[in-house]
Structures are given as structure tokens and as C-alpha cells.
Amino acid sequence: MSDSSTLTVTLLLFAQARERAGRSKLDVELPRGSRLSDALAAVERLHPALAELRPHLAVAVDRRLVAGDQVLEDRVEIALLPPVSGG
């Protein structure tokens, strides 16, 4: 559990991102006040193979696509979404 000085976010990885990391989900603990870019940097430190994908990824926070570098709330769900190819 997070104490008052930290927050915990869940990263969800799909398709190429999931394969490169070798997992579909992980929790990351960050200092309170951290931004989305901090969470992405943290997951790339754990799984460097994701860095190459980064320019191609869209990011959703709690199932909403986001463009900016927002400050994170505790317990949000961050999804890394490679280019989509349904149909």
C-alpha cells in the first residue's frame, strides 16, 4: 500500500508493449506529485525494451486517451496502447 508520501499506479501493457515487457500488468510506486512521464520513465527503467516503442504509443489514463503530462492520482490505471489494428 502507498503511504502518504507515495502513490501507486497500475500500468497495463498491450500487444507489442506486453510482449516486449514480458508482462501485461505491473504496479509502480512513485513519489506523490509524480506525472505521467515519471510513470512511463519508471516502467522503461524496469523494461528497457519498451523505450523504442514509446514514440508510437498512445496512453490512456483510466481508459481515457491523454495527450498532456498530467499529475497522477493514486491508484490510476495507465494503459500503453500501440498503434491499433482491429477489423
Add this chain to the structure above:
Amino acid sequence: MHDAIDVATLLERSRRPECGAIAVFLGTSRDHHEGRKVKRLSYEAYEPMAAAALDALERETRGRYPVVSCHIVHRLGEVPITEVSVAIAVAAEHRGPAFEACRWAMDELKRTVPIWKKEFYAEGGEGWVEGTRLGP
């Protein structure tokens, strides 16, 4: 979303007394891609977000075109060659808007719904189909 798509039920849901047309698009698993023989195909999704995006796409299609209903179903997991991976049924008073709306909805689906297609090749190897970056 993992079971075979029941096209007959989809069509039944689309029948309306006030409609003179139902346009249907079925996407099917194809056995080749860019010169390579594909032995099987599999789809993955961010399921809650994909379901919400498909609902939104149905609503947006009805808002943009003079059509009465739009139903979209996408299958996930392995879809055997020749089977249906996606189905769109659009009912309208007249065929013109039904055809147009059906095509538009399918094009939008390909660029707005978090679903990914992976191909497994006959000669070995596998690859994610090159897609479109989602935009906020």
C-alpha cells in the same frame, strides 16, 4: 467478445418496420498478408476501453448519418481463417445512407478502437499488423 459472431442475431436485431435497408459489413480472417501466407490470426483488446469505443462509434454513426440503428461486434482471441472477426450492421430507411454509414463506421473502427491483430505465418514467425496510432 471471444465467441464466434452470431451474424443472424445481429441482422435480426437490425430489422425495423420503418427501414428499407440493412447494410452489413463482415471482416473475415484472410490467409495471406503482404505476400506471406497466414495460418492463423488472433486479436487482443483493452477490453473495457474497446467496448466503450465501440458503443461510442455506434452512437456517432447514428449521429452523423440518417440511419436508424448501428450494431458493431468484434471478436477477440483466435479467429480461424474464413471466420468473421468483425461485423457491422446499419439499418436505414434507404440504402444510400446505410452503405455510407457502414463504410464510415468500419474505417473509424480501424483507427479508434484499442484492438490489435497478430498474424502467425505458415513459414514460421509472427507479427503484429501495422496499425494506426490512437489520438486523444
